[in-house]
Amino acid sequence: MSQLASFDRSLYNSLPGVEEVDRLVRSSGKLEMALATLGSLFVRHNMCDKWGLSILHSHWFVDAGQTPLQEALAGPEGKEFVTMPRVGPFSQPVWPSLFAVASGMLQPMEFSTDKVAQEANAALSESSFLYEFAATLTSLDLATTFGLILVREPEDATREFVEFNRDGSSVLRPVLSTEVDRDSLVQTSWRFAPDAVGASCQASCFQTCTVSDSGHIKNPHQKLHRPGE
Numbered sequence: 730m731s732q733l734a735s736f737d738r739s740l741y742n743s744l745p746g747v748e749e750v751d752r753l754v755r756s757s758g759k760l761e762m763a764l765a766t767l768g769s770l771f772v773r774h775n776m777c778d779k780w781g782l783s784i785l786h787s788h789w790f791v792d793a794g795q796t797p798l799q800e801a802l803a804g805p806e807g808k809e810f811v812t813m814p815r816v817g818p819f820s821q822p823v824w825p826s827l828f829a830v831a832s833g834m835l836q837p838m839e840f841s842t843d844k845v846a847q848e849a850n851a852a853l854s855e856s857s858f859l860y861e862f863a864a865t866l867t868s869l870d871l872a873t874t875f876g877l878i879l880v881r882e883p884e885d886a887t888r889e890f891v892e893f894n895r896d897g898s899s900v901l902r903p904v905l906s907t908e909v910d911r912d913s914l915v916q917t918s919w920r921f922a923p924d925a926v927g928a929s930c931q932a933s934c935f936q937t938c939t940v941s942d943s944g945h946i947k948n949p950h951q952k953l954h955r956p957g958e
């Protein structure tokens with residue numbers, strides 16, 4: 730069943746920019762608190778390889794009739810994902826790839842046509858994870874800042890996903906880890922993994938995000954592949 734109808738454009742458009750929310754989550758201690766307290770929930774429900782925690786932010790405005798939709802493309806460096814506001818109806822099924830919690834309810838914020846999203850949503854439907862996630866975020870006063878995001882793994886283990894943004898679209902691209910300029914990127918998404926004894930878990934960032942259009946990749950040749958250039 731499609732959840733497209735429950736997309737709330739005004740909620741999406743009210744999200745802060747990534748630099749602003751990054752400053753806020755770090756200075757307030759909310760990021761530390763979220764990573765320290767939410768991992769056990771993902772582990773207990775076996776969601777670590779499907780869903781992670783993301784700071785909610787926006788890069789572009791969604792007009793009436795549009796929905797943020799992600800599509801997979803074959804890029805020069807492997808499979809990449811392009812998200813932009815698109816006008817339905819869509820010719821293929823779509824599934825939520827990002828959820829926010831608003832008024833205690835899960836709200837889909839972005840959608841994907843990818844099979845990975847279908848499988849991850851199927852896992853949610855068989856679990857009480859969503860309810861516990863929403864209740865926990867709300868009780869810790871983290872709901873306006875954090876959401877639930879589909880975990881993405883590059884096909885090639887020497888690469889990691891970097892989100893490049895331009896007016897009206899975002900491209901998630903697998904960049905060689907040795908060429909990622911971490912100082913100019915904002916960490917936006919974390920996944921959890923149980924530690925060796927299963928008593929606690931560790932969070933690791935699996936997606937970073939560019940804040941502007943200037944140099945985020947050390948190797949200048951990479952710039953040839955950047956969107957908008």
Ligand SMILES: [Zn+2]
Pocket residue numbers: 747786788892917938939
């Ligand atoms: Zn972003």
